[in-house]
Amino acid sequence: MANPNEMLAADRLGKWFTPNKPIDFPEYLSGRMGLLYRIKDALNTQGQHVILWGDRGTGKTSLAKVIAFSIQEPNRKDGKRVIMVSADSVDTFSSLWHKVFQEVLLAQRQLGFTQQNAAIVVGNLDVGETIKSPNDVRLMIKSFSFPVVIIIDEFDRMPSTTDAKTLMADTIKLFSDMNVDASIMLVGVAESIDELFAEHASISRNIAQIQVEPMENAELAEIIQKGYSNSGLAYENGIDAKIAMLSQGYPHYTHLLGLWAGRKAIEAHHTTVTFDDLDQAIPFTLDNVAGGIRHEYDTATDSHQPDNLFKDVLLACAMAEKDHRGRFQVKALRKPLRIILNRPKLEAIAYQGHLAKFCETKRGAVLKRTGLKHNYWWQFTNPQLIPYIKLDGIKRGKAVT
């Protein structure tokens, strides 16, 4: 039975460790100062727009939310308003902008305007009205009496089959050409955004393309330090660094490991989180990892053969030495596989075929291949899978490096 202090600590842990929720207040954000400055500087420059891109799970939505919170000026009637919406796979250009303008209405109302007044503020906005072209958007924004920053998260989810994305690029171009007092920030996974602006070379100088890379170990360690000290827990020297290392740049895991190790300590009635608590937290972390990641792993390694090598070869891929773009060659698998399988001699033929299979849709295409025959490069499609594979390796009793 937990005592009141332990219950309080458990509640606080839940507030500071949020594996499934983006950060939305600056005090909960760790690290990322350099990125915050760059994004703010761009958004505060007239005529500049921003593309924030990076792999899933690197912390893009969190950055966008913290920026939104810190640059808005809600206490001034003509102060800057930040509107953040999320795109989805059924959005059209028109439906997306309806979401944006509805948010403006809401933001105005929260500031104490009535529905009617808000409508006047945003230029008699009838949200049933169709916004078809970039110029419709421009006219709508021109009617505002305050500057706006519009953040569109998950931009990559918008369908490529319609002209929705191209029209967005046209809108940014029009805003730049006509000096509209509004900035747009598109947030999403790399590829789709790159392609899009390839056609609009002329506006590239008006767009700051900012990459969000996986987090540094020191930044991840800070999540643990802040989380435990604000929950009233001490921790054995080096646990913060160990959790950072296990997270491989991805804060989702830092939050999960921090949360479950803290809970294990509380369960055992101590106020110091130990390495033993961390060991116990690993299976709970694996069980609670975001559904998509677990599904990807299961699809990639599914087999009816009892002595199949899928999990071990994938673990070797996770452990393989990689270049700065996360790519590796088949020869980089030899050393980790020897360790994993505990076999001094291992022919490449035993595992080469697995790599090709990991690229097939049947195995969820967890790897992608580039380069030419005899000189292929391989990389994880979703690098956020790497820490999961390693944690599962540890749980399976493998020597993970």
Ligand SMILES: Nc1ncnc2c1ncn2[C@@H]1O[C@H](COP(=O)(O)OP(=O)(O)O)[C@@H](O)[C@H]1O
């Ligand atoms: N700088 C940060 N400090 C602390 N936690 C973070 C940070 N960035 C992201 N997180 C956490 O990591 C997880 C994934 O972040 P999220 O912003 O959703 O990533 P993305 O949008 O790139 O997929 C969330 O649980 C979030 O709370």
Ligand SMILES: [Mg+2]
């Ligand atoms: Mg996101």
